[in-house]
Amino acid sequence: MAVFVRMVFGDFATKEDLLKFIPLKGHTTGQELYSHLKHIISSEKIPISKVVGLTTDGATAMVGCDKGQVAFCRKDESLPQFLCYHCIIHQQALCGSFLKLNNVMKLEIKIVNKTRAQSLERRLFKSLADKIDYQYRELLLHSDHDAKHFPILSEKISEKPMEKPYGSKYHVEIVSNLKVNFKNRFKDFNEMTLVAQFVVSPFMEIDIQQFATSVMQSFGEDIVATEMELIAF
Structure with missing residues (x-):
């Protein structure tokens, strides 16, 4: 299992790099993947309270509703509420193969x-x-x-x-079907459209209530507190 990490620092600089390779032996269940991930977070001293997102491939062991790695992470009370994505590079390849050309x-x-x-x-x-x-x-x-x-x-x-x-x-017909497939595969990214736009352009005009609701749904933050911070900003 290859684990990459992307970090955002106080000056908004970002860095992405390979964190660790973990050899997997035997069955790779969601529970085992989750245990490996928790061990890496602990051994590498990653501040678990600052985790905001998790990106995986589409394997059942990763994204299974009840016994996938993501499901175990969501049940872990030490982890904050986070966003989860199917790797966009993998999704792009799958979307392209849909055409059968x-x-x-x-x-x-x-x-x-x-x-x-x-x-x-x-x-x-x-x-x-x-x-x-x-x-x-x-x-x-x-x-x-x-x-x-x-x-x-x-x-x-x-x-x-x-x-x-x-x-x-x-x-x-091909293009229409491709658009539907594209929309279905990348719908996860719609969840944080407002948040992403705000990060890119913090001085853009936004609906404060709508934005605060989006932040609450994505990260579990208090709506009123978020609205007050935006007004003060």
Whole structure:
């Protein structure tokens, strides 16, 4: 189990780093994960009263309603009320895989990998690129550039109009389903939208009562006390 920690200091500077690797043996139940986490908090002298959030993957042992690590943490009276998120990087990958469009890239990736893996193929490609005066001398991976080397669709359509009208229904359905999936996967972040906006821009105009209610729901703080602090601020 890899445990990362993110801290905010008095001057609002933040630091994030790997805290510890914990080898897990046998069954990784929510109870065991919770026990490991509590041991790390204690051994590393982390002020438990200042914990405000916990991010995990979507495994049942982590997020199970009754016997997941998060459930045990919420039952622990020594821990304050905290926010819990499914890792946004993991969620993004799951949301992307929802599209099921891997057939689009499958052949291209196979060609690129074969060309880049064999030195002869690589030299032949460079020779071809020089011959046609191509701006890139290597086959680019999807992460090598910001996709500016791809032709703009509107330009290609203007150069050669499509013989058949563009059937948008299928693609609209894909995007609509993706939006629903995205909304469901990232709904956890809606819980603290107001709080996050205030942290980023503390002088923004806000509804004090609505903000105080959001703070109470997220962190268990007293509504009246929060409202008074905002007014004094």
